[in-house]
Amino acid sequence: MLYHLLYPLHTTLSALNVFRYITFRTIYASLTAFLVCFLIGPWVIRRLKYLQIGQYIQEDGPETHQSKAGTPTMGGILILFAIVTSSLLWADLTNGYVWIALLIVCGYGLVGFADDYLMLIKKRNKGLTARTKFACQVLLAGVAGTLLYISPDFDTRVTIPFFKDMSPDLGWGYILFAILVIVGASNAVNLTDGLDGLAIGPTVIAASTYMVFAYVAGHTKLADYLQINYVAGCGELTIFCGAIAGAGLGFLWFNTYPAQIFMGDVGSLSLGGALGTVAVITKQEILLVIVGGLFVIEALSVIFQVSFFKMTNGGRIFKMAPLHHHFELKGWPEPKIIVRFWIIAIALALFSMSTLKLR
Numbered sequence: 001m002l003y004h005l006l007y008p009l010h011t012t013l014s015a016l017n018v019f020r021y022i023t024f025r026t027i028y029a030s031l032t033a034f035l036v037c038f039l040i041g042p043w044v045i046r047r048l049k050y051l052q053i054g055q056y057i058q059e060d061g062p063e064t065h066q067s068k069a070g071t072p073t074m075g076g077i078l079i080l081f082a083i084v085t086s087s088l089l090w091a092d093l094t095n096g097y098v099w100i101a102l103l104i105v106c107g108y109g110l111v112g113f114a115d116d117y118l119m120l121i122k123k124r125n126k127g128l129t130a131r132t133k134f135a136c137q138v139l140l141a142g143v144a145g146t147l148l149y150i151s152p153d154f155d156t157r158v159t160i161p162f163f164k165d166m167s168p169d170l171g172w173g174y175i176l177f178a179i180l181v182i183v184g185a186s187n188a189v190n191l192t193d194g195l196d197g198l199a200i201g202p203t204v205i206a207a208s209t210y211m212v213f214a215y216v217a218g219h220t221k222l223a224d225y226l227q228i229n230y231v232a233g234c235g236e237l238t239i240f241c242g243a244i245a246g247a248g249l250g251f252l253w254f255n256t257y258p259a260q261i262f263m264g265d266v267g268s269l270s271l272g273g274a275l276g277t278v279a280v281i282t283k284q285e286i287l288l289v290i291v292g293g294l295f296v297i298e299a300l301s302v303i304f305q306v307s308f309f310k311m312t313n314g315g316r317i318f319k320m321a322p323l324h325h326h327f328e329l330k331g332w333p334e335p336k337i338i339v340r341f342w343i344i345a346i347a348l349a350l351f352s353m354s355t356l357k358l359r
Helices: 002-011 014-020 022-050 063-068 076-090 096-121 130-150 173-192 200-217 220-226 234-255 264-281 293-311 323-329 334-354
Strands: none
Touching: 002 014, 002 076, 014 022, 022 076, 022 200, 022 234, 076 096, 076 234, 076 264, 096 130, 096 234, 096 264, 130 173, 130 264, 173 264, 173 293, 200 220, 200 234, 200 264, 200 293, 200 334, 234 264, 293 323, 293 334, 323 334
16 A cells, blocks of 8 residues: 555655565565554453453363463454555555465454354354364365466466476466465464464564565566576565564564463464465475474374374374474473474574575
């Protein structure tokens, strides 16, 4: 909005020419999202307490979590508001990729909101059924994948990290691939959201990493120099990623240990979906496995645990899944688990950025 209002005036006031630069708008999109969360956060926490929307702790979870019962949740509403507001203010709203990203973040946010609402307000034990939640995620991701597929400038080839000449073209199958990436990322972040700040920290790191990928992929000369797929217009997603990072930092101010607020499914599902969407649009889909490696590890720990439990009639690989609960039951203090997982996320993000040259 500000871009459309102020940039056209640069012929009159030359200082407004800065609005043409994606880097400038990304910085201020990040700061705007951060300030929205930081300033509105205390009011949201008070409001959630007044409405008695508190976290429900399952009895089969770690015993140390029982003290967290009643902590305000559904704080993802704050994150979404900050991301959407900041993106609308600073991004080029004629860019279709921005709207696809906003479609997913808002759509998945609504799915998460419905799940949280039924569980926390309507007191339905498990919220939406797994089948209903999954179907909604697939439908929304399918819409996004189809919009990309019918876009005349979008390439349906898949980028394989480390191999510059290996890019298989999936054709219409790319829609299914996009669904897999978006839904998988959404659920992986959702499974990671189990400790104070555990999910939002790596989300900020992943969003910052894709901020770089989006800028490079949308820049003709940089994309050519690094020999990666050039995606015309995807540079505007740098601003969207900046908004995610800024909102994440603002939310982390209140979500850090001991948390004053939790994001709930409304936050975790939408943030994961957003990362998956950006990965698809920037043609760095498979690299998300490395960038979001921590989320992948957490998701795999659940898959392996459940599979092994069924195969062995009650056997376990971990003391509890997802993986962070395993370390809790081993006696690791919660802050130590959180910070060490953040360190892993940073290391994976740095390694993933190195792939821009390792080809």
